[in-house]
Amino acid sequence: MSLADRPSPVATRRAARREEILTAAERLLDEDGIEGLTMRRLATEVGMQAPSLYKHLRDKQELLGALQQRALQSMGDALADAGPTLAELAAGYRTWALANPALYRVATAVPLERERIDPEIEERAAAPVVAAVDGDEHRSRALWAAAHGMVDLELRHRFPDGADLDAAWAALVAAFEA
């Protein structure tokens, strides 16, 4: 990076403010779920009026996109650390999702704008899944969808109350191991 390209102090301050906003947004998400994240609440959380947010973010869509990117990053980390077997990968996926339910929603529900998102992030999160089915892309999509479905239904409390979800996950893993 040449001297001329060094980010100016004001640019750095702007970026820091943006980080501060995103972090506050994650905190809101964590505390009050996805419907707790409103532009107005977020503004008071960082100590400004709602309209001021629009100096840092184009709109709520962009906010959600940025959070989605962070979520995929964090999930990618978790999957990379999970271990190579299908069972370990599945457990890692479920564990991350249950630990970050609102962030999982954002990662998963927001229609990701493929133009703007860093494609590396998505690929990195997907890589262990592809590896677990020996590179078969169709099987990897089915596996990814299956894991997503399990988590989605669990988070929405759509399984019967006493349902043995460990056993359901085991059945899922078994199906894809064969």
Place this chain on the structure above:
Amino acid sequence: MSLADRPSPVATRRAARREEILTAAERLLDEDGIEGLTMRRLATEVGMQAPSLYKHLRDKQELLGALQQRALQSMGDALADAGPTLAELAAGYRTWALANPALYRVATAVPLERERIDPEIEERAAAPVVAAVDGDEHRSRALWAAAHGMVDLELRHRFPDGADLDAAWAALVAAFEA
């Protein structure tokens, strides 16, 4: 049914009005998606002011619950007609969902209140799935989740643009056939 239990004309009229409201809600859902269904729009759709809706429905939650019940019913019909093989069942599920995307969202996203919903409806929709895996409840939950995940990700455009989803479905079916 005894004479005394015969529904009074006014009860019948009330029920008919309620049906009219639910049908209008489905129409809104169909035309403008899930975010197009607001109490205010629904009211004008049936020719009244928004507050009047609350004489027919306790709140929006109850509206969504009623729509969910209808959706599960309709989906149950589709699955019962789909044919007994796993591949046919999967195709029937996907076809119904893609034909009724907003209703699928409602059927699937609304936290169903198990006390109030008719349990027969849920069981009936699930029956063919259970049968397809020879009655193994854990496998049937995994299969259901997998199909739901495929549909959910497809509806949210989360698969890469040119992705061969027929092949992904085939991989899913193959996994559960083994």
Place this chain on the structure above:
DNA sequence: ACCTGAACACCGTTCAAGT
């Protein structure tokens, strides 16, 4: 450059009042 106040077009819902 950054922030605010007022405003606009929406929400779901309540409640007193009309017929």
Place this chain on the structure above:
DNA sequence: ACCTGAACACCGTTCAAGT
């Protein structure tokens, strides 16, 4: 019995104005 008008507490967002 059924419906309305006015109101309340919220949304996301824009825009002129202040420092």
